[in-house]
Amino acid sequence: MSEKRALIIDDEKLFADFVRQVAEGMDYEVRVTDQAEAFKSIYKEFDPTVIILDMVMPGVEGIELVNWLAEEGCSSRIMVVTGYNPNYVDFAKTIGSARGLVEVQSYTKPISLADLRQALS
Template identity: 50%
Template structure:
């Protein structure tokens, strides 16, 4: 049973090990977590799940624009796996579009992940 005070986290990442790592840590902090590896399923999952926070593999930068178009109020943790420049782009776009975006570079330490989720 879902209560209104449970925070919801939606994780979209093509690396299932990373998604599972985030899920386990977030559940330990009391989050209800949904994970996806297919960006084509993101829009439907976002509408249905109504997350408070999103961990977004930033190689899918076009989803940042889509979230802005949806007037997203969720905190977005944009994660770059290969190119840190993507994080700078996401941060800049989030600022322009009024989104709450933080950027991180993989691998993310447990301490940093806990801090971001707290």
């Protein structure tokens, strides 16, 4: 297994594909899903070093997954992204940090190629 592993959960296929391609180009092993239950299963077996997490998806709110990750004792870097109100990602960042998550970064969509590469570095 690669030492750089990215887990992406996003319901916007084009955005998820963009992140996947950039991460793979930076030598990440990548897994992508748009389903919360699949995300949880992949997380447990894949042990990602970075998680790219959309905040607003059908069927699950990103904040629910942030809370779940905290309960799991997640030590991955977490990149919270949204195309909606940026205050929502800041809220998730605050909650994640308060719940003991190591590193939670927030980004708004669209994210530039340069910013994404920097975030994954």
